[in-house]
Amino acid sequence: MIVCHCQSITDRDIGAAIDWMRAADPETIITPGKIYRALGKRSDCGGCMPLFLATMRKSDNLEVPPNLRGLRRAAGKDTSNEGRPEGHRLSQRGPAV
Numbered sequence: 891m892i893v894c895h896c897q898s899i900t901d902r903d904i905g906a907a908i909d910w911m912r913a914a915d916p917e918t919i920i921t922p923g924k925i926y927r928a929l930g931k932r933s934d935c936g937g938c939m940p941l942f943l944a945t946m947r948k949s950d951n952l953e954v955p956p957n958l959r960g961l962r963r964a965a966g967k968d969t970s971n972e973g974r975p976e977g978h979r980l981s982q983r984g985p986a987v
Contacts (some may be wrong), residue, residue: 893941896934901945903929912951920952 891901907928911920918924922942926933933939947950 894931894934894938896938897931898924899926899929899931899942900964901948903938904942904945905949908946908949908951909950915949917955919954919958920946922946 893899893901893904904925907925908920909926911918911924922933922939925942925946
């Protein structure tokens with residue numbers, strides 16, 4: 891089935907790219923951008939992205955490597971502030987001295 895009409899990418903192309911990347915590096919995180927690069931193509935209009943992602947998710951080789959799972963939870967840090975200290979904005983720091 892054709893997933894991306896702009897670049898003529900099929901579901902088989904996506905599956906083959908995922909399998910190839912996983913075989914080359916078992917610890918890699920596979921993203922749509924990496925799949926496009928592996929196929930020597932670029933995203934064009936983005937209209938295919940929902941179907942592209944759904945096709946990726948069907949692959950058994952897409953899963954996150956075991957040693958990289960849960961890293962956010964294991965760090966034990968609150969990521970709601972993107973790692974910045976509370977009150978990082980000037981308006982939150984109080985009057986200038």
